[in-house]
Amino acid sequence: MNKTRRDVLCLGAALGVGGLSPTLLTAAAEPTHLTAKLANVQLAPSKYPQTSIWGYDGKIPGTLIRAQQGDRITRRFVNELPQPSSVHWHGLRIDNAMDGVAGLTQDAVEPGDTFDYDFVARDAGTYWYHAHNKSVEQVARGLYGALIVDEAEPVDVDRDEVLILDDWLLDTETAQLDSDYASGHDRSHAGRRGNYIATNGAAFTEIPVGQNQRLRLRLINAANARIFQLSLAGFDGWVMAYDGMPLEVPEKVDGPFLLAPGQRVDLFVDVIADAGETAHLVRVDDGEGYSQVTFPVGSDPTSRLRRDVPKALPPNPDMDVPGIETARRFELHMEGGAMGGLERAKFNGKDMGFRALINANQFWSFNGVVGMTETPLADLSVGETARINIRNDTAFPHAMHLHGMHVREVLDNGDMGPLRDTLLVFPDEAREIAFVAGGSGKWIFHCHMLGHSASGMATWVNVE
Ligand code: C2O
Ligand code: CU
Numbered sequence: 001m002n003k004t005r006r007d008v009l010c011l012g013a014a015l016g017v018g019g020l021s022p023t024l025l026t027a028a029a030e031p032t033h034l035t036a037k038l039a040n041v042q043l044a045p046s047k048y049p050q051t052s053i054w055g056y057d058g059k060i061p062g063t064l065i066r067a068q069q070g071d072r073i074t075r076r077f078v079n080e081l082p083q084p085s086s087v088h089w090h091g092l093r094i095d096n097a098m099d100g101v102a103g104l105t106q107d108a109v110e111p112g113d114t115f116d117y118d119f120v121a122r123d124a125g126t127y128w129y130h131a132h133n134k135s136v137e138q139v140a141r142g143l144y145g146a147l148i149v150d151e152a153e154p155v156d157v158d159r160d161e162v163l164i165l166d167d168w169l170l171d172t173e174t175a176q177l178d179s180d181y182a183s184g185h186d187r188s189h190a191g192r193r194g195n196y197i198a199t200n201g202a203a204f205t206e207i208p209v210g211q212n213q214r215l216r217l218r219l220i221n222a223a224n225a226r227i228f229q230l231s232l233a234g235f236d237g238w239v240m241a242y243d244g245m246p247l248e249v250p251e252k253v254d255g256p257f258l259l260a261p262g263q264r265v266d267l268f269v270d271v272i273a274d275a276g277e278t279a280h281l282v283r284v285d286d287g288e289g290y291s292q293v294t295f296p297v298g299s300d301p302t303s304r305l306r307r308d309v310p311k312a313l314p315p316n317p318d319m320d321v322p323g324i325e326t327a328r329r330f331e332l333h334m335e336g337g338a339m340g341g342l343e344r345a346k347f348n349g350k351d352m353g354f355r356a357l358i359n360a361n362q363f364w365s366f367n368g369v370v371g372m373t374e375t376p377l378a379d380l381s382v383g384e385t386a387r388i389n390i391r392n393d394t395a396f397p398h399a400m401h402l403h404g405m406h407v408r409e410v411l412d413n414g415d416m417g418p419l420r421d422t423l424l425v426f427p428d429e430a431r432e433i434a435f436v437a438g439g440s441g442k443w444i445f446h447c448h449m450l451g452h453s454a455s456g457m458a459t460w461v462n463v464e
Helices: 005-015 022-028 184-188 354-359 450-454
Strands: 032-041 051-056 062-068 072-079 087-090 114-120 125-131 144-150 159-168 196-199 214-221 228-233 235-242 245-252 257-259 264-271 278-285 288-298 328-336 344-347 350-353 364-366 378-380 385-392 398-402 408-410 422-425 430-436 441-447 458-463
Touching (some): 051 062, 144 159, 196 288, 257 264, 378 385, 441 450
Parallel strands (some): 032 072, 159 214, 328 385
Antiparallel strands (some): 072 114, 125 144, 385 430, 398 422, 408 430, 441 458
């Protein structure tokens, strides 16, 4: 029998404190499970059949993990999938051994096996977790959830809402997921894009609000490849944080903004629509606006006055990027993809031509190399500041995600951009990032368009 914490405490009380046996103490320390498994959920509207998904605890999104800054988080990952898997905690600064990258930081967890994740949530903010083995398939099937770390001091908002956006590629009659996760067309173009866009696993999300309320919206893009373009209606909004990390000065939202795969944005939004009206999180697609989340405004007798412009959220500890002038510099040159003209590249140690690469379902290269190799992009020492100049010579945007560290962009005028863990780089752009090599270990650096990552766009930095 599996003893819950409560059973153990009751037994402890019955026995008196001195009666707590070592086995009971061990039972009490058993971590909470996070079980990846198959489930059927009503993803599409109710006139459609249920969809078979893979989800953490059988849900989409998976169980919300919420902690206080500084808390220790322990989860026993239980793999009930028919495939090996692992869990990555996207955006968290944790020990490399807990980073969850199958094949780099740990072996994939076999079906029926478990793995204990155990780390401290150093930073407050909006993070997420997702599968990191065959992620182009496993994330598309639904293996992700939000991980929220609350600030030490409560934040002055009336509501706090986690909104995970995803696009699902569903058959329009059966509502089942398209199973061609290896599509060469998708991989060589913009990636797998869905035809059904949901928030927190539902097409229609309605959140009742009151006049003049202030909401914190935590937006997370869990899509395989779609860059969401979003805007606000009936709200005054401010960007408070990108990728979990607070801005020193909140930015007023005054038009559409982008959210690339893997990225998060924390907004404070004040309801300015009147009672009886609706406010919206609007998704802009091909110039059309769709209500992605609807906020009916109730007349609130206790309705308060509008608040002042929000103050910045407290910064997370030790986020400086000093000494960029003298930092070592590295180049990351992206090539390939459709309309990209990749003629040759190294794959698995072999110099291969265009045809051979296509036959291997590989389309993209970093510095002339396709996919992960034994050689890291950069060998760094703990605490060292490094710069990487990312040049996109492909016809597609790429969302570059560095594990375990946040980066700042070195802007043309010498200023530093906001802290990010995922940076969107458009075709023909060169964007330079600077960061401090955090913990020791092997940190993957890849495109979060997951089909791109699976077909060449992955490298790593070694920190010792
Ligand atoms: Cu969110 Cu390497 O991933
Ligand atoms: Cu990409």
